[in-house]
Amino acid sequence: MDGYVQVLTSLDGCSHQDLSSADLDLVVNSLKRHILKVEAARLLLPLRNSSFRTVRLQRMLKLVFTSEKQEDKKIQTLRCLDCATLIVCGLCLTQKTLDTLKPELFETFIGQATVAAQQLYAVIVGNNDIDQAVQLSSADQTFKYGKENVLCANYMSH
Secondary structure, three states, X not given: OOHHHHHHHHHHHOOHHHOOHHHHHHHHHHHHHHHHHHHHHHHOHHHHOOOOOHHHHHHHHHHHHHOOOOOOHHHHHHHOOOHHHHHHHHHHOOHHHXXXXXXXXXXXXXXXXXXXXXXXXXXXXXXXXXXXXXXXXXXXXXXXXXXXXXXXXXXXXX
């Protein structure tokens, strides 16, 4: 069993009644943060597949670049992301999932998607299916044709 899972399951043996009010607050807040991180990690599971759901990516790019929801805070946040992170989000989220994400989970997800995008630059740049999905999408021309150059420049700077 993974060490992280062992630590979490070991909490079952703890007596929470013995904790002070301040300690209980610390525990609750810590557990809430961990739950958000785990839920965000679950949303990133599609990245583990070698065959990406590029239709999902195309739909997300359409939503981000052409939808009536341009005033939505989540859409605005997605539009401000670097190319690789937006692609990661598009590979992992459906519109329905995006619409139902609570703000704190969305924020945590974006943080983890940014890290994942940095780790997957070479995969994203070199994947023909992703490139084709971007080219066929409703994304603006800067995003479509600047993707590889931006990604390569960012990749080289890390």
